[in-house]
Amino acid sequence: MTSIQPPAQTIWWKQPLDRVEGTWIAIALVWSLIMFAMMPLWHVYGKQNLSNEAYRTTPEAFMAKTMAMVNEHTVRTETNQQIPVVSPPPGSDVYLIARLWQWWPILELEKGQTYRLHIASMDWQHGFSLQPVNINTQILPGYEMVLTITPDTSGDQTIICNEFCGIGHHNMVGRILVKESGT
Amino acid sequence: MSNALYRTCPESGLQFHKSAEWLMRANAVAAVVCLLIGGATALMVTLTRWPAVHLLPADKFYQLLTIHGINMLIYWIIFFEIAVLYFCSSTLLRCRIAMPRMAWAAFGLMVVGAIINNLSVLGGNSSVMMTSYVPMPADSNFYLGLILFAVGALIGCFIFLGTLVVAREEKTYEGSIPLVTFGALTACIIAVFTIAAGAIILVPTWLWSVGLIGNIDAAMYRLIWWGFGHSSQQINVAAHVSVWYAIAAIVFGARPMSEKVSRGAFLLYIAFLQLASAHHLLVDPGLSASWKIFNTSYAMYLAVLASMIHGLTVPGAIEVAQRGKGFSKGLYEWLRKAPWGNPVFSGMFISLVGFGFIGGISGVVMGTEQINIIIHNTIYVPGHFHATVVLGTTLAFMSLTYFLIPTLFRRQVMFPALARWQPYLFGFGMAVFTLTMMGAGTLGVQRRHWDMTFTDSLLSFDYPASAYTLMGIVGVSGMAAIVGGAIFVMITVLSVFFGKRVESESTYGTAMTMLKRAEPDVLSEGGHAAAGKFGFAAPGTFLFALFFLAIFVIYYAINWKYLASVWPMS
Numbered sequence: 001m002t003s004i005q006p007p008a009q010t011i012w013w014k015q016p017l018d019r020v021e022g023t024w025i026a027i028a029l030v031w032s033l034i035m036f037a038m039m040p041l042w043h044v045y046g047k048q049n050l051s052n053e054a055y056r057t058t059p060e061a062f063m064a065k066t067m068a069m070v071n072e073h074t075v076r077t078e079t080n081q082q083i084p085v086v087s088p089p090p091g092s093d094v095y096l097i098a099r100l101w102q103w104w105p106i107l108e109l110e111k112g113q114t115y116r117l118h119i120a121s122m123d124w125q126h127g128f129s130l131q132p133v134n135i136n137t138q139i140l141p142g143y144e145m146v147l148t149i150t151p152d153t154s155g156d157q158t159i160i161c162n163e164f165c166g167i168g169h170h171n172m173v174g175r176i177l178v179k180e181s182g183t
Numbered sequence: 184m185s186n187a188l189y190r191t192c193p194e195s196g197l198q199f200h201k202s203a204e205w206l207m208r209a210n211a212v213a214a215v216v217c218l219l220i221g222g223a224t225a226l227m228v229t230l231t232r233w234p235a236v237h238l239l240p241a242d243k244f245y246q247l248l249t250i251h252g253i254n255m256l257i258y259w260i261i262f263f264e265i266a267v268l269y270f271c272s273s274t275l276l277r278c279r280i281a282m283p284r285m286a287w288a289a290f291g292l293m294v295v296g297a298i299i300n301n302l303s304v305l306g307g308n309s310s311v312m313m314t315s316y317v318p319m320p321a322d323s324n325f326y327l328g329l330i331l332f333a334v335g336a337l338i339g340c341f342i343f344l345g346t347l348v349v350a351r352e353e354k355t356y357e358g359s360i361p362l363v364t365f366g367a368l369t370a371c372i373i374a375v376f377t378i379a380a381g382a383i384i385l386v387p388t389w390l391w392s393v394g395l396i397g398n399i400d401a402a403m404y405r406l407i408w409w410g411f412g413h414s415s416q417q418i419n420v421a422a423h424v425s426v427w428y429a430i431a432a433i434v435f436g437a438r439p440m441s442e443k444v445s446r447g448a449f450l451l452y453i454a455f456l457q458l459a460s461a462h463h464l465l466v467d468p469g470l471s472a473s474w475k476i477f478n479t480s481y482a483m484y485l486a487v488l489a490s491m492i493h494g495l496t497v498p499g500a501i502e503v504a505q506r507g508k509g510f511s512k513g514l515y516e517w518l519r520k521a522p523w524g525n526p527v528f529s530g531m532f533i534s535l536v537g538f539g540f541i542g543g544i545s546g547v548v549m550g551t552e553q554i555n556i557i558i559h560n561t562i563y564v565p566g567h568f569h570a571t572v573v574l575g576t577t578l579a580f581m582s583l584t585y586f587l588i589p590t591l592f593r594r595q596v597m598f599p600a601l602a603r604w605q606p607y608l609f610g611f612g613m614a615v616f617t618l619t620m621m622g623a624g625t626l627g628v629q630r631r632h633w634d635m636t637f638t639d640s641l642l643s644f645d646y647p648a649s650a651y652t653l654m655g656i657v658g659v660s661g662m663a664a665i666v667g668g669a670i671f672v673m674i675t676v677l678s679v680f681f682g683k684r685v686e687s688e689s690t691y692g693t694a695m696t697m698l699k700r701a702e703p704d705v706l707s708e709g710g711h712a713a714a715g716k717f718g719f720a721a722p723g724t725f726l727f728a729l730f731f732l733a734i735f736v737i738y739y740a741i742n743w744k745y746l747a748s749v750w751p752m753s
Contacts, residue, residue: 002438002701003428003500004275006358009703012442018720020499021444021492024728028491031732032484035739039476039552042743047751048553054468079641102641124319125401127560131627131644133750136559137466140401141318145468150751158644162560164312164631166319167242171640 053146059122066095098126098139103159103174110181111154120144127162151178187279188691195590203273203280207266214262221255222668233658234651241633245310252313258297263580264422265339271367272346277698278355281345292335300328317399326389337378340371356698362439366425369449374418380410402469409460417456423579427497430531437504440496451489455481465555475552494539495728499721514723530582530606538575541617544735554742563624570617581671594682602674609667615660623653
């Protein structure tokens with residue numbers, strides 16, 4: 001019953017290691033360091049990294065920037081709620097609002113082009129989950145997150161809210177449409 | 184303290200202080216009551232997420248999910264941990280418990296806090312999930328209940344520390360404290376700064392809920408709340424690893440392979456485990472990549488290293504003990520001849536394997552800064568933490584309970600045949616449940632989400648058919664685990680309140696005996712290694728560990744590969 005008794009020796013820390021422990025600790029430490037190195041390496045060589053870019057904002061300020069984009073680049077509306085479909089020029093700043101319980105507006109992007117996607121919440125916390133490509137980030141009120149994205153698959157992507165935001169949470173669905181470039 | 188009353192358990196040789204004994208019983212019973220509440224709500228929640236059943240309406244689903252999360256993750260586990268702390272101090276060190284009246288006050292605060300918090304959720308205006316992210320509001324009593332519970336638990340921690348002082352002052356043991364008490368001390372230290380983080384964020388949030396503070400910043404809330412929310416799961420890790428060592432000692436008479444390594448690994452927990460709060464903030468705005476990388480890796484994965492060490496040394500200690508008893512044929516005779524019909528052992532071993540292979544690997548993978556992009560807040564996340572907290576912690580505590588029923592409660596375990604099967608049903612049900620949840624999460628199925636068909640939403644989305652199949656298996660395996668949990672609660676409650684008394688005599692008196700050091704290890708020629716193979720004291724365990732590492736490496740690589748298929752982002 002020795003794990004529940006005081007160690008046999010007073011100076012227990014001088015008891016030598018069994019080979020099995022020493023070997024395993026060395027292997028596990030090397031693996032830990034490899035995993036640690038992978039993250040900075042992916043920042044250098046990998047293509048999927050979140051930026052460090054974020055700003056403090058207010059619902060009013062963010063809404064104003066979004067409205068400017070919507071007014072300039074809306075190409076049509078969809079659904080009976082007339083949600084604007086916005087087709088901003090490649091390389092531009094694109095704005096997406098998260099609010100109870102909607103992602104607004106619908107964005108239409110070109111495949112292979114790069115956009116600076118700004119997202120902020122107007123009210124509570126939300127989760128941006130783009131499916132089926134499967135990109136997930138946290139959206140907070142008061143903070144404007146900027147993702148520089150390059151859609152490399154065409155077709156409809158759906159934005160699902162994946163942070164619980166009250167009783168309408170499961171109905172909070174939005175769209176990013178990706179068209180072939182030049183169409 | 185000559186008027187303190189003690190009894191010695193004739194079977195286990197443990198010495199119980201009467202005041203401590205009743206405190207442990209009360210905390211353990213409260214824990215099982217919370218487990219029952221958590222289990223009943225688990226049933227409803229699982230039946231709703233099972234697409235073919237989809238039982239509850241949305242509001243009830245979110246309400247019961249809140250109750251399930253808080254009762255399981257906070258109340259069941261912390262009540263039980265307080266009992267474990269008192270056991271590892273007063274009982275293992277053979278001393279009186281410090282300030283028993285204060286300990287009862289702590290228990291009272293915890294009970295009152297848990298009741299206030301649960302009533303507030305039942306009221307319907309506090310379905311905010313365990314995380315209660317601001318600025319989504321809950322009733323002020325929601326936060327008040329949590330604060331009262333936390334204060335009680337904090338007092339419990341100091342009772343534990345005070346009891347260590349009593350044991351040292353009154354010289355009830357020789358030498359250093361036992362490894363298991365050392366592990367419990369680790370859990371206690373982590374608990375103190377965890378609860379402090381909880382107070383730092385929940386007190387202002389409570390003041391906000393009653394209108395005394397105007398605004399709580401959402402990013403700040405998340406950062407500090409997770410210092411409480413994640414670190415409290417690290418208390419569990421330290422506590423259930425201690426329970427593993429205790430059960431290895433109780434069932435096999437196992438001694439640590441080396442005190443230095445096992446204690447050093449616990450120290451790594453104290454130093455680095457709490458950094459893991461960053462796991463929840465990897466895709467949050469406003470935090471830099473270097474901050475995320477350092478913290479999410481627990482400073483170069485030193486806490487992961489600690490868990491990998493315990494993962495070797497706990498079964499390694501069992502292997503050495505078994506080989507010492509002559510079960511030394513081949514690599515695995517020691518394991519084949521283990522008492523698989525004893526739920527104290529089988530539950531502990533399934534907990535160890537499940538925690539390591541499923542919970543451990545998935546936790547490190549999804550806690551990788553970039554890989555988190557494809558996992559954050561999908562149902563992969565509850566898949567992971569049901570493997571750590573349910574398969575790991577809860578199953579370890581269940582196994583310990585089978586030992587405590589005859590020793591602490593002096594009752595025979597009722598329905599021994601059912602008890603024999605319970606860890607297997609619960610463990611394997613939970614293993615399938617967690618693996619299929621992770622699979623569904625990889626397909627983008629969300630956590631905390633009432634309707635994966637999006638029937639009522641303006642825009643539609645269809646998950647692939649495989650996601651529905653996986654969620655169906657989640658439902659079925661969840662039912663198996665819930666039945667396993669229900670059997671545990673039934674056996675425990677019936678045995679404790681209506682079971683036959685243990686026949687041997689164990690009466691109270693003022694006499695007490697000192698806790699002796701372990702006998703020095705009697706080693707044959709060549710030491711431990713001679714009983715093992717290839718110069719390795721525990722060759723079977725080592726091979727098992729290499730197998731674990733291989734799975735780890737492969738799964739880690741697969742996830743990077745999957746990440747590379749996602750849209751480029753910078």
